[in-house]
Amino acid sequence: MARVFITGSSDGLGRMAAQLLVEQGHSVVLHTRSQQRAKEALSFVPGAESAVVGDLASIAQTRSVAEQVNALGSFDAVIHNAGVGYRESRRIATEDGLPHVFAVNTLAPYILTALIERPKRLVYLSSGLHQSGDASLKDLAWERRAWQGLQAYSDTKLHDVFLAFAIARRWPDVLSNALEPGWVATKMGGAGAPDDLDAGYRTQVWLAVSDDPAATVTGEYFYHMRRRRPSPATRDTDRQEMLLAACAQFSGVKLPNR
């Protein structure tokens, strides 16, 4: 049985993945943005080991999340699931001066990847919208571009694939993959979302714990437990490195080399 940490497990796909993992007999540590949300999450996922707390929009709190996780010991898998959507109608600046969606969706998984003791598997939640993300990686902080919420979200979901593939290349002893869950009916997806919710969260669970040879690969992109071709730009190692360097610059956190 595996020990798994899931970010953003107070709701949506993260919470459903946590419930399934517990049902399967795995040990699960949840993550929520506040103590109140932690209490709620633990009541929704009875059997979860514990919950760590921190707002991923804040670099300081994200660092604290990594410290809390490390204090709990080692993990077999970390699922970078937490995310905010595409409906921010203006550039909301975090306490660090960054766009909120970039801080939560891109920088936080980078910081947690760098600071959490290395697990055996890493899973990153992307989206089909990554295909329209800006692979130039210019103006990541949206200081020169006119704000477009959907574009900002799509950019971050492209970053998540860059991150998964960069880690797969840099850390050959870790299985690091990305997935798109489909457009599904969560708080983010909205009630009318058309895709299969069940397949959405099962894929992240499968990548985190399954011994299926199809799941024990690295540097791949999935949709509903099948490989899918990601944007060709995500295979560009120079771009991957460019994103890592930018994240190191924004956060002050360096990614260990190997």
Ligand SMILES: NC(=O)c1ccc[n+]([C@@H]2O[C@H](COP(=O)([O-])OP(=O)(O)OC[C@H]3O[C@@H](n4cnc5c(N)ncnc54)[C@H](OP(=O)(O)O)[C@@H]3O)[C@@H](O)[C@H]2O)c1
């Ligand atoms: N739903 C879709 O159609 C869809 C499609 C493609 C990709 N995805 C991806 O799937 C992942 C999960 O999405 P979902 O649909 O399950 O969304 P959701 O229902 O809105 O849940 C998102 C989770 O992330 C947490 N979170 C958000 N901002 C946070 C912050 N600043 N600090 C800590 N936790 C934070 C939320 O906490 P609270 O409960 O406190 O808000 C919640 O637990 C995301 O990465 C998303 O981009 C979803």
